[in-house]
Amino acid sequence: MTEGIDHRLRGRWAPHGAHQDKLPARSLRWLSTRIGASEVASPGTEGEPGEPSPTTLPTAAQADLTEILGHERLTTDPAARLGRAGGLSYLDLLHQRGFGELAVPDAIALPSDAEQVQRVLECCVRHDIAVVPFGGGTSVVGGVSALRGGKAAVLALDLVGLDQLHSVDPVSRLAVFGAGTRALAAERMLRAHGLTLGHVPQSAERASIGGFAATRSAGQASSGYGRFEDMVAGLRLATPRGPWRLGVAPASAAGPDLRALALGSEGTLGVLTEVTLRVRPLPTVERYEGFVLDGWTRGQEAVRALAQAGCLAEVTRLSDSDETNVSFALRGGMRTAALRGYLRARGVREPNLLVLGWHAGSRAELARRRAVTLGVLRRFRPVRLGTAAGEAWRRGRFGGPRQRDVLLDAGVCVETLETAGFWSGLDRLRDAVRTALRTELTGHGRAPLIMCHISHAYETGASLYFTVLVPRAHGDELGQWQRAKAAACAAIAGWSDPDVGEPLGTITHHHAVGTDHAPYLEAEIGALGVDVLRQLKHTLDPTGILNPGKLLPDA
Numbered sequence: 001m002t003e004g005i006d007h008r009l010r011g012r013w014a015p016h017g018a019h020q021d022k023l024p025a026r027s028l029r030w031l032s033t034r035i036g037a038s039e040v041a042s043p044g045t046e047g048e049p050g051e052p053s054p055t056t057l058p059t060a061a062q063a064d065l066t067e068i069l070g071h072e073r074l075t076t077d078p079a080a081r082l083g084r085a086g087g088l089s090y091l092d093l094l095h096q097r098g099f100g101e102l103a104v105p106d107a108i109a110l111p112s113d114a115e116q117v118q119r120v121l122e123c124c125v126r127h128d129i130a131v132v133p134f135g136g137g138t139s140v141v142g143g144v145s146a147l148r149g150g151k152a153a154v155l156a157l158d159l160v161g162l163d164q165l166h167s168v169d170p171v172s173r174l175a176v177f178g179a180g181t182r183a184l185a186a187e188r189m190l191r192a193h194g195l196t197l198g199h200v201p202q203s204a205e206r207a208s209i210g211g212f213a214a215t216r217s218a219g220q221a222s223s224g225y226g227r228f229e230d231m232v233a234g235l236r237l238a239t240p241r242g243p244w245r246l247g248v249a250p251a252s253a254a255g256p257d258l259r260a261l262a263l264g265s266e267g268t269l270g271v272l273t274e275v276t277l278r279v280r281p282l283p284t285v286e287r288y289e290g291f292v293l294d295g296w297t298r299g300q301e302a303v304r305a306l307a308q309a310g311c312l313a314e315v316t317r318l319s320d321s322d323e324t325n326v327s328f329a330l331r332g333g334m335r336t337a338a339l340r341g342y343l344r345a346r347g348v349r350e351p352n353l354l355v356l357g358w359h360a361g362s363r364a365e366l367a368r369r370r371a372v373t374l375g376v377l378r379r380f381r382p383v384r385l386g387t388a389a390g391e392a393w394r395r396g397r398f399g400g401p402r403q404r405d406v407l408l409d410a411g412v413c414v415e416t417l418e419t420a421g422f423w424s425g426l427d428r429l430r431d432a433v434r435t436a437l438r439t440e441l442t443g444h445g446r447a448p449l450i451m452c453h454i455s456h457a458y459e460t461g462a463s464l465y466f467t468v469l470v471p472r473a474h475g476d477e478l479g480q481w482q483r484a485k486a487a488a489c490a491a492i493a494g495w496s497d498p499d500v501g502e503p504l505g506t507i508t509h510h511h512a513v514g515t516d517h518a519p520y521l522e523a524e525i526g527a528l529g530v531d532v533l534r535q536l537k538h539t540l541d542p543t544g545i546l547n548p549g550k551l552l553p554d555a
């Protein structure tokens with residue numbers, strides 16, 4: 001029923017992928033010295049979450065839900081409930097390791113089709129039970145926290161059973177998926193038709209099509225294939241007011257695009273049951289290549305030039321020198337030492353690694369596009385590292401979450417956050433976030449490592465993705481990151497500098513709002529914008545059962 005994913009073991013990324021958990025001892029030693037950690041390697045008082053409180057699902061509701069789903073597809077088993085208690089943010093993982101209070105759903109519903117989803121919602125309206133739509137559970141912003149919103153009980157509505165490819169229309173290049181389909185499963189199904197979606201976030205092993213649509217996700221190849229919302233041609237939702245279908249043509253002037261209301265609605269307006277996606281022919285040739293540019297400013301200028309010349313590779317990813325140096329250090333060995341020497345000899349003082357990955361329909365197309373890209377890059381004097389560096393990145397692209405588990409085991413606070421801004425303000429945004437994080441996390445012998453990369457570029461601006469590593473503050477594990485994240489969010493929202501007065505960037509480029517970013521939404525969309533969302537929610541979900549506390553903090 002769970003497609004090989006053991007939902008009882010949420011504290012770790014993929015129990016069956018344990019062999020990829022490698023982070024050599026010498027790398028850990030290097031890291032601990034770098035971040036000032038006598039504490040690293042001592043995880044402190046870590047444990048397991050306690051047994052959850054007994055379910056408060058009313059007996060009458062349980063009987064009605066069982067009638068809809070059958071005994072097999074409704075469970076109040078404590079392990080299954082713990083398995084859907086939150087997502088995969090650093091704070092979620094700390095909760096799973098026994099720090100602080102863990103909000104646990106009272107029951108799990110596992111519907112097998114859209115009709116069952118609709119009936120479950122109507123039943124929850126009748127019994128006034130909160131519902132948390134649950135895709136892959138990879139939210140890193142509190143999107144699947146089991147909050148009750150004042151209701152007597154909360155149900156996690158796991159969509160894993162809606163995992164089918166319903167139809168493929170190769171003529172129109174469309175495919176219709178059940179919302180619970182996992183990304184890699186969707187790719188496998190499309191491959192059989194010679195097609196691809198091209199949406200590959202780092203969470204692809206677990207995350208679902210419905211989750212991507214509900215959060216407006218962006219994958220690692222978004223510079224070529226687009227953001228997930230660009231891929232959505234149509235949607236079906238179950239709502240407390242009844243089913244809703246959106247999207248009947250490739251383009252339309254029939255009033256505002258209501259699909260955009262469902263995209264990014266984070267389970268607060270309805271439950272996505274089916275998603276119609278624009279698909280592309282499978283590329284026949286791919287090439288990943290690494291380049292080094294000297295300094296962040298030059299690297300950023302190069303990516304802007306590529307974006308504005310309309311010649312971004314599908315994967316375009318620029319790491320700052322902190323991230324580049326860490327990736328060199330973790331690799332270690334003679335080759336890396338030789339590479340450092342070579343870069344110094346070429347006059348590179350601050351290596352910023354640029355990875356470009358092209359997906360093309362033919363060798364000729366690849367050669368043509370690559371030549372244009374290299375032509376644009378030339379004036380930024382890149383040092384070419386060839387395909388070995390590009391392939392090294394590609395091989396390691398899914399390793400992050402596994403290495404995070406290893407670092408957590410070693411007592412490191414490791415978390416990411418992201419934003420986006422226009423090119424002209426990107427330096428200011430990056431500086432503000434880095435300063436906020438550094439100020440909050442430095443002290444007591446700790447020297448946080450704050451790395452940044454651009455992995456989604458547009459004509460007008462780019463995303464900034466920060467990865468933070470710092471020794472965990474024993475006794476203040478949750479507070480340490482909560483304060484740092486709040487400071488970074490305040491900087492993005494433009495609150496930390498009285499001269500700014502408006503947001504420096506968006507509070508989230510692709511992780512969504514969830515609970516964590518909800519306090520900052522108004523700074524971005526205004527009080528009127530929040531009111532529009534509130535009214536919309538009231539129309540679709542009048543009794544407020546859907547995903548309480550997400551997107552709108554008070555809904």
Ligand SMILES: Cc1cc2nc3c(=O)[nH]c(=O)nc-3n(C[C@H](O)[C@H](O)[C@H](O)COP(=O)(O)OP(=O)(O)OC[C@H]3O[C@@H](n4cnc5c(N)ncnc54)[C@H](O)[C@@H]3O)c2cc1C
Pocket residue numbers: 087088089132133134135136137138139140143144159179180200201202203206207208209210211212213214215216217218219220265266267268270271272273400401510511512514547550
């Ligand atoms: C290690 C790691 C790497 C990540 N990398 C990326 C990345 O590269 N790019 C990126 O965009 N994100 C990334 N994320 C974040 C996360 O994977 C995305 O937000 C993803 O879109 C969530 O999909 P999911 O199926 O896991 O949704 P969930 O976590 O289950 O849910 C996310 C939100 O959507 C709602 N929801 C889920 N399914 C439905 C549905 N069918 N109908 C209505 N609402 C629904 C939930 O209620 C919740 O509010 C990463 C997360 C982790 C842990």
